[in-house]
Amino acid sequence: MKTILMTFAVVLGSVCLVSFRAASAEIEPTRLFVQNNRPVAQMAFNQVDLSLTFDVQKQQTHGYAWIDFTAHAAGNPFLLMKAPVDSIKLDGESVSFESVTVAKDTAPLIIWRELEPETRHTLVIEYHLDSDTVGYSGGGVQFLTAMGDLQWGNFFEDFGPTSYEDDHYGMTLELVVEGSTKTHRLFTNGTETSNCGSRWTVNFSDRSNSSTFFVHLTSKTMRVRRGTYHGLDRDIPWVIYSTSRLMTWMGARRIEKHLSELERDYGPYFHPAFVALISGQGGMEYPGAAITSIGALDHEALHSWFGRGVMPSDGRSGWLDEAVAAWRDNGYPRGTWPPNRAATNLATFSEFERFTPRNCYSDGSKLMSELDGYFGSHGEATGMKPVLAKWFSLKKGQSVTTEEFRDYLELVSGENLHSVFSRYVYGNSSLRDSVVVGQLERGHPPKLTKAEVRELR
Numbered sequence: 001m002k003t004i005l006m007t008f009a010v011v012l013g014s015v016c017l018v019s020f021r022a023a024s025a026e027i028e029p030t031r032l033f034v035q036n037n038r039p040v041a042q043m044a045f046n047q048v049d050l051s052l053t054f055d056v057q058k059q060q061t062h063g064y065a066w067i068d069f070t071a072h073a074a075g076n077p078f079l080l081m082k083a084p085v086d087s088i089k090l091d092g093e094s095v096s097f098e099s100v101t102v103a104k105d106t107a108p109l110i111i112w113r114e115l116e117p118e119t120r121h122t123l124v125i126e127y128h129l130d131s132d133t134v135g136y137s138g139g140g141v142q143f144l145t146a147m148g149d150l151q152w153g154n155f156f157e158d159f160g161p162t163s164y165e166d167d168h169y170g171m172t173l174e175l176v177v178e179g180s181t182k183t184h185r186l187f188t189n190g191t192e193t194s195n196c197g198s199r200w201t202v203n204f205s206d207r208s209n210s211s212t213f214f215v216h217l218t219s220k221t222m223r224v225r226r227g228t229y230h231g232l233d234r235d236i237p238w239v240i241y242s243t244s245r246l247m248t249w250m251g252a253r254r255i256e257k258h259l260s261e262l263e264r265d266y267g268p269y270f271h272p273a274f275v276a277l278i279s280g281q282g283g284m285e286y287p288g289a290a291i292t293s294i295g296a297l298d299h300e301a302l303h304s305w306f307g308r309g310v311m312p313s314d315g316r317s318g319w320l321d322e323a324v325a326a327w328r329d330n331g332y333p334r335g336t337w338p339p340n341r342a343a344t345n346l347a348t349f350s351e352f353e354r355f356t357p358r359n360c361y362s363d364g365s366k367l368m369s370e371l372d373g374y375f376g377s378h379g380e381a382t383g384m385k386p387v388l389a390k391w392f393s394l395k396k397g398q399s400v401t402t403e404e405f406r407d408y409l410e411l412v413s414g415e416n417l418h419s420v421f422s423r424y425v426y427g428n429s430s431l432r433d434s435v436v437v438g439q440l441e442r443g444h445p446p447k448l449t450k451a452e453v454r455e456l457r
C-alpha cells in the first residue's frame with residue numbers, strides 16, 4: 001500500500017518547502033517543494049552512466065551523464081548538481097533548468113517539465129568541471145572527489161549529478177585523458193573493469209549513493225603500499241598511498257591492526273577492499289576508502305562500518321556514526337544512566353539538509369557512553385558495543401534514520417526511550433547555530449580546504 005505522511009514544513013525565502021517521508025520502507029523517499037507555484041519532486045535515481053573527458057591541451061573537463069530515474073510523485077523533477085551545467089535533455093528533448101537554495105549549501109537543480117507519478121525517464125546532462133575540481137599541472141590530470149559531511153560540506157554534486165543519501169543507485173564511470181604523455185594512476189573504491197592507460201571504466205554497485213564515490217586520477221608520483229588483511233570472513237586487499245614514503249609506510253603499518261580491532265567489535269568487514277589516501281591533514285570517509293591523516297586512520301576506518309556501511313539517510317541521521325566514532329576515539333567511556341545534562345539537538349533539522357551538526361562528536365559520544373551504561377545493566381547485552389554490532393549486521397548497505405535507530409534500541413531494551421531521545425537527540429534546536437564553524441573536536445579531521453585539495457590531488 002502506498003501512503004505518505006507529512007512530517008515537516010518550512011518557508012525559506014520565496015521557496016515553500018514541504019517534505020514527505022514514505023510511511024513504508026518499500027517506498028522511495030520523495031522530497032517535495034513548491035517553486036514559482038509549481039510542484040517540484042525529488043527524482044529517484046536507478047542508474048547513472050557518467051563519462052568525464054579530461055582535455056590536457058585545452059585544460060578543459062567535459063562531463064556527460066546519462067541518468068535512468070523514476071518520478072515517484074507528480075511534479076517537476078529535481079536532482080543535486082553543483083558542477084556548471086551546459087545542457088539538459090529529458091527523454092530526448094531539451095529542457096530548461098534552475099538551481100534553488102533550499103537548505104544550507106544545498107541547491108537542488110530543478111528540471112522544468114512536469115511528470116506523471118510512478119513514471120520512468122532518462123536525463124542527459126552535459127556539463128564541465130572547473131579548476132576547483134580538476135588540476136592540469138605538469139602536462140597531466142589531477143582529479144580527486146574530495147568531499148565533506150559536516151556543515152558546509154559537499155558530496156558528489158561537485159563532480160557530477162547525484163541525489164540525497166537515501167537514494168541508492170549504480171554508476172558506471174568512464175574516465176578519459178586526452179592529449180597527455182604522462183602516466184596516470186587511478187585509485188578508487190569502485191570496481192575497475194578496464195584500464196588502457198588513458199581510459200578507465202569503473203563500476204559502482206547499486207548500493208551506492210552521493211557519499212560513495214572515491215575517485216582519484218592523478219599524474220603525480222604516489223608512494224603506494226598494498227597488502228591483504230585476513231579478515232573474519234575473507235581476505236581484504238588494502239592500498240595505502242600518498243606522496244610521502246614515510247606517511248605511506250606509517251599507514252600501512254597501522255591499517256591491519258585497526259581493521260582487526262573493528263572486526264572484533266562490530267563484525268566482518270563489509271566492503272571488497274580498503275583504500276586510503278594519507279593526506280597529512282583533513283579528510284573524509286567513503287565506503288571502503290578514506291582521505292585521512294595518519295592519526296585519524298582508525299576513525300575513518302570505523303566509518304566503513306558506521307557511516308558508510310550503515311549509512312545515514314540525510315543530515316538528520318548523520319550524527320549517529322560520528323557519535324560511535326567519537327565514543328571510540330575517547331576510549332569507549334561508560335556513562336551513567338539516565339543522562340542528566342543540558343538538552344541537545346542532533347536531529348531536528350529540515351529533511352532537505354544533508355550535513356551533520358558539529359556537536360555530534362561531543363553530545364553524540366556522550367549519549368553513546370550513557371547508552372553503554374544503560375545496556376551494561378539492562379537486558380542481555382553487556383553494553384553498547386554488541387548492540388551496535390547487531391545494528392550493523394541488520395542494516396549494513398542501507399540508509400537509516402534516527403527514528404529507526406531509536407526503535408531498534410527500544411526493541412533490544414524492551415523499554416520506551418522516547419523521552420531520552422526527545423531531550424538529547426531532538427532537544428534544543430537553537431544549539432546548532434551556537435557551534436562555531438572551524439572549531440573541531442577530537443576525532444574526525446576537518447574538511448580539506450580548496451588549497452589543500454589542490455596540493456593533495
Ligand SMILES: [Zn+2]
Pocket residue numbers: 299303321322325443444
Ligand atoms: Zn567521523
